[in-house]
Amino acid sequence: MELSLILNILMLCLISAVLELDTSFIGQFQIARPVVVGTIFGLLTGNIIHGLQVGIFLELLLVDFVPVGAFVVPSGNVAATCILIMHSIYECPPHFIFPIGLLCGWGYAYVEKYIRIFYSEKHELTEKNIVNNLDTIKKWLLRNMFVNLISTFLYVVFVVFVIGKLAMLILPFVTEKINLALIFSYLIIPWIGAGRLAVNFGNNLFNGKAHG
Amino acid sequence: MDRNIRYKIFFRSLFLKAGWNFKKFQNIGFLFVMLPTLRKIYKDDKKLKAVIKRNLEIFNTNPIMSSFAFGVLTRLEEEISKSEKKNVEEIEEHWRLTKEAITTASASIGDNLFLAILKDFSLVVAVFLSLIVSFKSLTYTHAGFLYFVDEIEVVNSLTLLIPAIAMLLTYNIATLMIRWNGLKFGYNCTRFSCYGLRIINWERIIRNTKIAGLILVGLCVTYWWFNTSAMSVNISDVIVTSIEAIAFITLAIVLKKKGFSAIQLYILCILVACVLSFIVL
Numbered sequence: 001m002e003l004s005l006i007l008n009i010l011m012l013c014l015i016s017a018v019l020e021l022d023t024s025f026i027g028q029f030q031i032a033r034p035v036v037v038g039t040i041f042g043l044l045t046g047n048i049i050h051g052l053q054v055g056i057f058l059e060l061l062l063v064d065f066v067p068v069g070a071f072v073v074p075s076g077n078v079a080a081t082c083i084l085i086m087h088s089i090y091e092c093p094p095h096f097i098f099p100i101g102l103l104c105g106w107g108y109a110y111v112e113k114y115i116r117i118f119y120s121e122k123h124e125l126t127e128k129n130i131v132n133n134l135d136t137i138k139k140w141l142l143r144n145m146f147v148n149l150i151s152t153f154l155y156v157v158f159v160v161f162v163i164g165k166l167a168m169l170i171l172p173f174v175t176e177k178i179n180l181a182l183i184f185s186y187l188i189i190p191w192i193g194a195g196r197l198a199v200n201f202g203n204n205l206f207n208g209k210a211h212g
Numbered sequence: 213m214d215r216n217i218r219y220k221i222f223f224r225s226l227f228l229k230a231g232w233n234f235k236k237f238q239n240i241g242f243l244f245v246m247l248p249t250l251r252k253i254y255k256d257d258k259k260l261k262a263v264i265k266r267n268l269e270i271f272n273t274n275p276i277m278s279s280f281a282f283g284v285l286t287r288l289e290e291e292i293s294k295s296e297k298k299n300v301e302e303i304e305e306h307w308r309l310t311k312e313a314i315t316t317a318s319a320s321i322g323d324n325l326f327l328a329i330l331k332d333f334s335l336v337v338a339v340f341l342s343l344i345v346s347f348k349s350l351t352y353t354h355a356g357f358l359y360f361v362d363e364i365e366v367v368n369s370l371t372l373l374i375p376a377i378a379m380l381l382t383y384n385i386a387t388l389m390i391r392w393n394g395l396k397f398g399y400n401c402t403r404f405s406c407y408g409l410r411i412i413n414w415e416r417i418i419r420n421t422k423i424a425g426l427i428l429v430g431l432c433v434t435y436w437w438f439n440t441s442a443m444s445v446n447i448s449d450v451i452v453t454s455i456e457a458i459a460f461i462t463l464a465i466v467l468k469k470k471g472f473s474a475i476q477l478y479i480l481c482i483l484v485a486c487v488l489s490f491i492v493l
Contacts, residue, residue: 027226030383035338039376048372064473066327120234141230181485195464201425
């Protein structure tokens, strides 16, 4: 792999890590949603259609997860990034890399959960420091963001270079029959998503409890 | 509310979740948002320290709806600072109770409206626009009800940015308006209008968004069906894809009610398809 390509991949991983800050740190403007990330990465990797497709498919599979309270949901951003970078550098078929990327996005939820536990364990000390010196609050928030940025970056780099390579080792062993099954499952995702969205919108709509 | 303070609270409220922890949830983010107000009201360092301890108590709500809480708590903080010493404890208790009540109510509305329904609605808008954009091209790759162009030169690739932009606009215009106006409502309104929460008819908004979302999902599937029928040479192709569509939509609905997530259903489909391919092919 050429040095310029590695640098480009690292840059993409960094962009993904910055976008991930939107989910739990800055604004919640939804810029880390797979459709947006897929479009951006599609534009950057030269295949915007594939980026949009992966983004929409991921969103349709993640409609069930609502990030309420302490519940950490699978990261659509990390999944989209991993799928699009791995597809771009290893030129593997999207239906093959999609479930792997999806699982990696799911795995990231555990990384985020452990980071939150790490913050929480030092919470009393943090509060004490803030009460003693109010200026530490900004530093503390910035430190949290930086830790999250670095951990997301390292996680995506790990997935792209290690999990991606392992996936490439498995690819030759994927038989034609398994390949067909993967294509079929990939193509029915929009139907699964349509069914889910219909349930979400139709839930309690006709019994006068639309807010329920 | 002082305009300068309003801008500061609005800007800082974007970082509410940055200090999230399992012990007191968003308490550090809350203090970060309230800090300009507290510094303005309490010039005495000793008093400020005591107030900060109170502001570090548990705080947990929906980040978008939190602006209502910031509005009302800013006003109550001003009342506490102006009150006589003997009444301070009573008003502080009122502050705590109000905080608890407004955070619970606004979280209940916000989580349902923004994190569940508006998020899904903005997705459907993006899906519908991606359908329109991709159907305007000449060659397609079939995937469920979505078609994607094979050759990028067929369409102007920039038109493919439309779904993502529309999704962001749909979500953010509504949420930014609530974030900004919630501060004003919360500050100006009394408990008789639930500190501004009752000014907006949330139930009607939720209901209308759900109906619009449901219509858009229906439009997506119908749009797909008409275009597929128009493009197909063989009537049997249309019948097979229609049966496939109905079967998987029904399966997704039924399994949702059984507690299966969409990801679990997708993985189940891979496994079943693998087994069937080995048996049938």
